[in-house]
Amino acid sequence: MEFRTQNSLDIALNLPSDDYKIMVLLVDDQVMVGEAIRRALADQPNIDFHYCAQADDAIKLAEQTKPTVILQDLVMPGVDGLTLARQYRLNPATRNVPIIVLSTKDDPAIKSAAFAAGVNDYLVKLPDKIELVARIRYHSRSYINLLQRDAAYRALRESQQKLQESNLELQRLTNTDGLTGIANRRYFDEYMAAEWRRATREQTELSVLLIDVDNFKLYNDSYGHVAGDEVLRQVATTIDANSRRPADLTARFGGEEFAIILPSTSAGGVRLLGEKVRRAVEELVIRHAQSINRDWVTVSIGGATIVPQEGDLATRLIEAADLSLYSAKRSGKNRVVVAE
DSSP: OOOOOOOHHHHHHTOOGGGSOEEEEEEOSOHHHHHHHHHHHTTOTTEEEEEEOOGGGHHHHHHHHOOSEEEEESOOSSSOHHHHHHHHHHSTTTTTSOEEEEESOOOHHHHHHHHHTTOSEEEESSOOHHHHHHHHHHHHHHHHHHHHHHHHHHHHHHHHHHHHHHHHHHHHHHHBOTTTSSBOHHHHHHHHHHHHHHHHHHTOOEEEEEEEETTHHHHHHHHOHHHHHHHHHHHHHHHHHTOOOTTOEEEEEETTEEEEEEETOOHHHHHHHHHHHHHHHHTTOOBOTTOSSOSBOOEEEEEEEEOOOTTOOHHHHHHHHHHHHHHHHHTTSSOEEEEO
């Protein structure tokens, strides 16, 4: 009875080694040896045999037949066996295929040279049939298991890659506002907390802009919520397009209100960006017949800049920007007010 332990990779891939086809490639210039090996393997299940009499054709034939083991003569016309073994090892298609040398001499020096050339086993020809079959099966099984491990590793890497992509997509969805496609309030709060800590540590300026769509309730009442949602999307896209520094973050702050976090930005820089955003929204020329100040959609913007100190809270900056926004609204809307 044959006892075989099937490893977990065999189970996972459903490719048990004993059910895998063995392909033997014999490279030997003596036809008599080729016939003897063929007969020895003829009654063996799951073993296919291919014979190559020309050493110059061996590499090409190995690429075509994809052997699980190569039987290699040492002494042949043209390319000698050791040189051919080295060529197998340099070829990606045969780099890991087991090589069994067949030699007429049981010489330790020759054996040593063969193993140094990259062969896996050494037999004096012609070997006993039982020993030959046993070694062919042993080396083929090892090679097949290697292929299975590589396949399992590739499958694992692909699975990990897909999982990573799924996690990144989930993280993106978690941090993204579903309507406008920019960052949501949750991510805004996380990003603000991180930038606040950094600015406090490095004693650098941190700024924020709060942007509110003017007369938005009147727009919804006049044109409907579907049209209102489209306005929010267009405004969000415009704001984001005008704030493209890698460190800046554009987010939906809530309702028709948006925000931009601006690390290492002075009050002057905040005012310039705020005015740029205000003009860009106005230039969309989205009709708003019920608007109190214009016939199209506009925004009011409030900004603030601070160098955070130990013990300060990020809410201080948000509140200052909110007061600036309130001032912009009270002063007639469609304008920018920045507090230092």
